[in-house]
Amino acid sequence: MAFDLRKPSPSPDRDGFVGREPELLSVLGGVPTGPDGRASHTSVHVLHGPPGVGKSALAAEAARRLGHEQRRRSGADPVPVHWLCLGDDTVDVPGTLLRLLAECGAPQVPVVRAAHQSGRAFGRLLREQCAQHFRERIVVLDDIGPAAHPLLKVLRGCLRLTVIVTSRRRRGWRNIDRLHEVGPLDGQDAAELFARLCQKSGSGSLVPSATGGLPSLVRLAGALAHDVPLDRLRAVSSPEGLVELALLGCTSQELTLLEVLAARPSRAPFTILTVRPVDVGNAVSGLVRRGLVQRLRDTDEMFLLSAPARQTMRGRMGYRERPEPAGTAARIVDDAASLLDGRPRVLSDDKPPDVLAPRVFAAHLDEFLRLAADVRQQRKHPLDELFSSALATVLAFLGDAHRLVGLYRSSRDHPAVRRALCALAREVGLPDVAQLLVEGDPGPEAAHESAANHHAAGRLDTALTDLGTAPAAEDIHSAWHHLVRGAVLCDQGKVDEAARHLRFSADLHRAFDCRRGHGQALLHLARVDLLRGLDAAAEELLAEADELFDALGDIRGQNWVETERVRLRTRSGAVDAALHTARGAFAAHEAAGDTRGMAWTLFWLGHAHEAAGRPQEARSQWTTAGVLFSQCQDALGEAWTMHRKALGPTGTPGGGSLDQWLEVQRAFLATGCPHGRAWTNLEIAARIPGKEMSSAFASMASADFDLLDDLTGQAWRSALLVVRGGPPGPDDYDRIAGLLPARVPRASELIAAIGAFMESGVATGIPPAARDLVLTHHTPVRTDSLPGTPGHPRCRVRITLLDDSPAADTTARLLLRVSPEPGHPWAAGLRSAPWLTATALPLTRASLEPPSALLRPSQEQAHGAEFDFTPHRTGTHRLRFTIALERTGTVLQQVETELDILDSDRPGSHAAPHAAIPRGR
Known part of the structure; x- marks a missing residue:
């Protein structure tokens, strides 16, 4: 079971307590x-x-x-x-x-x-x-x-x-x-404790006098009695002699570990995390068996160095240089923090084989905080900023606001600690406080943190302004930049642009082994796919994100996955499952202190109640969601809640007053959300008196739908204008149906819903679910009847290594071809084949030039695309190529290949590309 930082630290297990x-x-x-x-x-x-x-x-x-x-x-x-x-x-x-x-x-x-x-x-x-x-x-x-x-x-x-x-x-x-x-144990109690520990008949009367009745020495003598004759124990005349007798049986590894433990400034308990790089082997268990170290509790790996052992070891070491446990701890926590933000590992040349998941640190945080404080007390210590930064990142991830505030107040000069507190402040619903923490920070991380603050507050235009232009370098800062930009664009309804940024972010985060960023990118890509009506793709992305979050122990990330599943299950008709999921997600967000997560969960729970035919319950959930959105300062959530409440019950005339709709319009104008603004203007156009005023608002909605390339919105706008102009004719049905290509998801359902609206008139209103889809010209096509699907000829992507497998920092050529099978429409010749783009992305430390190239589908080598591949380290390298139509940018396929770069000149053993599912396309 996971350690709960918001529960009391338990007392130690004292099974050997006697008397007193x-x-x-x-x-x-x-x-x-x-x-x-x-x-x-x-x-x-x-x-x-x-x-x-x-x-x-x-x-x-x-x-x-x-x-x-x-x-x-x-x-x-x-x-x-x-x-x-x-x-x-x-x-x-x-x-x-x-x-x-x-x-x-x-x-x-x-x-x-x-x-x-x-x-x-x-x-x-x-x-x-x-x-x-x-x-x-x-x-x-x-x-x-x-x-x-x-x-x-x-x-x-x-x-x-x-x-x-x-x-x-x-x-x-x-x-x-x-x-x-508190004095020493009397003779009877000491004898009873000694007999219990050494488990020898009649040993109680033989307790060594050197213990002086001190329980720590009695325990040490009891442990020694298993290996040393009792008469030899009784011959020891001093406490120091008992400790020295125990030390005689220690291995070199155990003695090294004792020096590390005795060098710690604090006498507090320790965990084996801080001594991991020392080759301890079974050293800890050996010291416990000898009584030099005590296990504090049976349920965890926390230990205490006995006071006599500490005193003796410090005397032995004298004034010579002592080992520093803080360096070990800093390396371990820095490795874990890199999984959360993609930071370069300063204390590790490459990814060590035993990087611990950040969730592991929950049970050990107080020891790490104590070690960080020891480092902080040494002025200009080289580990100070790195240790505090990594520890702050882990604390923010675990949601421990109290301990993180304590670290911040003692290390507020470290920008990374301020940014970590900024991230946590945002997650507990304080974007204004979060923004104060990064003001004046010139670091590249501060830009995307500031943008994320504005995004959480629903200020979408401001978030994009803070982001500015994308970084030129494809580094971890670029990965976070594209992640925040993609999330903001998704909320604006710009699904095609959002998908491009989020795909690129996911690739970069994966390349830098930033697992939390990778999971976040997949989560937002799932949100994009839900808007595009690609429910199956969204479900798969949510499952992948959930797996990444689970491995890290990212409770907040998993909670947001469940919130998006409420949307997914409501739309698929599994309303009961959606209601159950929403209740669980709300409780989880509440336990994590995530007010914004609670609010959005209730918002989608209202949709589930509405789909189940319970409008009063839906309105109640939206009312509560509005209160929570106000508490966490999420203006976008407030605007959408006002919009939903103003619609009124599904299938009934009326809804909110015109003044109420104008207030909703002002809310969306303030957030910078063209998607919400367009649908609000369309609802005003349906209600406002007079044909000219209605046309004016419909025109404003049309401009935003054009901005979003939203075919769905344009079709509903056209249907509304027809209905307000008079009874629709057959040509009107055909014209509006022609706005929605049959290839896009849910096209037949949409055409049927628009037809029903045109027949019944404005009184019934546009179905609320209509605004939950943004279908564009670039929405991925259905693949059930296209060449390349089962039963049809396919195009295969072939990657060939033209040179010998290179060594590190040398270049080799790769040839990429798209080869259509016989019978495929592109196999007839170049005249029938379109131009394609191949975009190259190394997922490990390597370079691929050029970044993209043009090619034509063909079996011939001359019509392929050639790339220069330069690895920057030995080992297995992973490369990804994305194939798209040059004219429209529609992604057709992704493939990945692996190459082994060895220390010698021998070729690697992997050069076989394999297909990867194109996410969010």
Whole structure:
């Protein structure tokens, strides 16, 4: 099950806890409780004692018993326990409070909106948020010092908290309720724990005196008893001797790992992610078996270096240079971040074989944040910006606004951290805050982030203005540029142009192994195909996007896939499935804090209710969607919601008033959406009195339909003018039917619907579903009756390597031919064959020149297209060629081929092209 960042961090498993009843009674008796067994008011208890004395185990047992007792007496749900292993004398107060707010599920919007405020204003907000949302809980702050007094002061302002602190310090505490001293185990308890751990008959009376009753040393001795005779253990005279005896059996890998762990500035628990590049092998499990390292919980890979082992190892290392775990962590998180934004891997020469999915980091974020803080404290550390940037990208992806705001406030000078918070602010419905975060940022990433902010706010023209012209280089910035541009153009209804940009973006993201960008491009291509009536293609694209998102753990991406499936299932007539999908998608968006996703899901849910013949339910969903669109500042969503509500129930006359429709028109004018503007003007033309005024609005609609090359809209506009001019004649039917070529999707359904409208007149209105299609001259043709489909002769694309397989950075020629089979119309000769364009795209680190070339379908080599192929690394290279009609740009086919570039001059083993499904065409 995925780790939930918005749930309390669980207490450690302490299966070896024994005795200590007096200490437990002292702690439990000091907690003020009411009749229901729950805390009556907030209290703070400090457990102090030397390292390894068992303070953490005592705190965990006390928290467990408190929760159990309160649950038993009240019969309610157990009180949540938050276990924060801080491992430092000083505490990052804002960061800790933000983490606690995240773990109690507090709303994200307030802290994101206040992220850029002054320290005093932000501190005031944190206190208010904690007092409002953090209440009736048990909090354990493990291993801190009196310097954490400001943190305890804030927690005292919360309602009915029980705060348990463990510390090595006895003095310096202020305004606490109880100070409990934790001493070593007495002889009987120590013997019982030792006997339980070493599992030898009669061993309890043989507990080594060197342990001094410290549980950490008793555990170490118990582990050693499996390999060392008991009499040898009893001969050890000091705690250091016990540790040295354990170290004697360690392998070189285990000793290296111990040095890495002991070098960490913090005493907090660690995970094996931060020591991965060290050749640990079974080092961690070996250290656990020897008692030098403890596993914190059975359910995850979190460990704690024992206090005696840490002290001994640091003494051994002295002042010599110590290994730095932060470099390891930075490399791992940077590799994962590259899957999200396509960044070049600075710390890896090439893609390492073990790049971790970003979702893996959820359980380890607090350790990574601690390591990043250690790096930040070292001025001008070379890893500072890279580590913070990669960590911010992962935090934004995981939707952890509270922790990301904490990182931002300590690293706000790093532009990449600001951009990560910008992306998250946009996703939680704050495009205005997101825009503030990238203002003045000169980086190329800021342009598409700014455009994405305007897109989320429904300001489509402004988004395109911010994007400007496309970058000349085909790099990752170009990939994101084309993705945002394609998404905006899709919302404007410019489906052909949107498809071109999104296809190119998908190819670039795939080439740079940016899996999240690739998934987003496929998702928006599916939206384009839904507008074009290509439901089967859209369904396949959604499945591909969902697979990419699932591999990354991209919950938000998967939620949007489900929202688009609501549209798809409604149009296919599977209304019950659409309703079920919509409810699940809405709940998922709500859990992720995505207000905009919730709003669009309700918008399409209204369509499903309308299709099911429930107009009142549809109107209710649209009303709620409008409120949510207003909350997340999505002007385009608001405009479409107003448009749908103004239509009125399907098949009934009337609908919204003329003033209401004019308000909808103003909304679409402000968004820069010609698709919505055209349909709104057409609805006004259907309702406004007077033939001249009706023709004027119909003319404005026609201009926008022309801009979109929308055959559907033009056909409905013509039908409306005929109906308003008088009874239609047979020629009118034929003329309007001729506007929709039979080859386009749903042509027969559209012609039938337009005919029914013309027969019944304006009173019934244009069907609402009519505006959900944008069919153009370039809408992909149906292929069920064309040459090249099963049962017909086909054209085959052939790719030939004309030279020997090149080495890295040398050039070889590739010949591409389109070869028609006998019987194909293009096989008769060049006169019957059209000019084609072949566009070349390397999907790996290689060059293909020229970018595109003309050719004619023919078996002859002279009529093909020749490309120069230059690989820039060894290994397998993947190349894609897109074949299109030169006259119209209609894509006919895509093919891909692979070439193996070896270190020697031998030719590679792959040179076989294979067909790829042309997406969104």
